[in-house]
Amino acid sequence: MRLVVAIPTLGRSEQLTRLLAHLERQSRLPDQVVIAAPDASHVGSVQSARFPVRVIFGKKGLTAQRNNVLEHVAGQFDIVTFFDDDFVPADDYLERVEASFATHDDWVVVMGHVILDGARNAGVTWEDAMGALDRAKADRGAVTRIANHVGAYGCNMSIREASIGTLRFDERLVLYGWQEDIDFTSQLRKVGRVVGVSSIVGIHLGIKSGRLSGVRFGYSQVVNPVYLIRKGSVPASFALPLMLRNIAANIVRSMRPEPYIDRRGRLRGNLLAMSHLVIGRIQPEYILEI
Numbered sequence: 001m002r003l004v005v006a007i008p009t010l011g012r013s014e015q016l017t018r019l020l021a022h023l024e025r026q027s028r029l030p031d032q033v034v035i036a037a038p039d040a041s042h043v044g045s046v047q048s049a050r051f052p053v054r055v056i057f058g059k060k061g062l063t064a065q066r067n068n069v070l071e072h073v074a075g076q077f078d079i080v081t082f083f084d085d086d087f088v089p090a091d092d093y094l095e096r097v098e099a100s101f102a103t104h105d106d107w108v109v110v111m112g113h114v115i116l117d118g119a120r121n122a123g124v125t126w127e128d129a130m131g132a133l134d135r136a137k138a139d140r141g142a143v144t145r146i147a148n149h150v151g152a153y154g155c156n157m158s159i160r161e162a163s164i165g166t167l168r169f170d171e172r173l174v175l176y177g178w179q180e181d182i183d184f185t186s187q188l189r190k191v192g193r194v195v196g197v198s199s200i201v202g203i204h205l206g207i208k209s210g211r212l213s214g215v216r217f218g219y220s221q222v223v224n225p226v227y228l229i230r231k232g233s234v235p236a237s238f239a240l241p242l243m244l245r246n247i248a249a250n251i252v253r254s255m256r257p258e259p260y261i262d263r264r265g266r267l268r269g270n271l272l273a274m275s276h277l278v279i280g281r282i283q284p285e286y287i288l289e290i
Contacts, residue, residue, distance in 0.1 A: 001078040008065035013044030028095035036065035062177035063169035084155040086205040108192030118206020129203035145198040154181025214265020222273035
């Protein structure tokens with residue numbers, strides 16, 4: 001099987017260079033790495049001696065950059081693996097992804113297990129990530145757990161290219177595109193299974209640079225789930241509890257916010273979005289006006 005690793009990136013050229021060097025350790029090397037960025041200033045040095053690297057430029061925004069990759073690789077590969085530029089895969093990650101697709105014809109999306117997720121806290125250092133991956137080698141054991149999912153976590157998701165067809169990421173989910181990964185992969189459940197595999201592991205550093213403002217992100221936390229429910233791509237049983245949990249967390253933690261999260265900004269964004277829902281305004285792209 002031919003496998004391409006796709007990395008959308010924004011404002012993290014040093015991290016991108018480090019990730020490319022780390023990918024050279026894969027037991028199954030990618031057949032190509034495609035980097036999607038708004039322009040050359042976001043890329044830096046991206047050469048590799050062990051696999052070809054291609055850089056493509058286009059519109060800014062996660063969904064637009066993902067779509068740029070899909071347009072450029074269509075029909076050339078069997079597997080498209082998306083990594084965030086701050087995701088650190090175990091050295092056998094791609095080998096296990098390929099084996100998963102080769103042995104399960106009904107799997108269309110495979111998501112790895114994030115053993116540390118810096119998006120949920122102050123972030124994970126590269127050194128801590130490498131230590132956690134070393135420990136995970138001994139902890140994984142022989143038992144692999146498979147779980148069906150509504151959609152995949154976009155920091156590490158692999159897709160059977162033949163199942164994609166003309167489907168593209170929704171570019172109305174602008175900038176960070178919150179829930180764009182669930183939106184896209186949930187639609188692929190029509191043709192196969194979306195699964196998480198416990199033995200495919202990696203670390204999400206959760207680097208805070210290049211993220212949205214608190215108000216913009218808070219707006220997306222409310223409007224994007226409602227938009228996706230109305231669109232019909234994500235079930236309300238998934239989207240509404242997610243939205244309500246985030247609102248509740250912002251209310252409670254805005255009293256004593258974490259130093260690395262703009263809770264009060266997020267709460268203002270939540271309230272603005274709810275005021276828009278009351279008048280029937282469901283526009284994810286409104287965050288461009290905030």
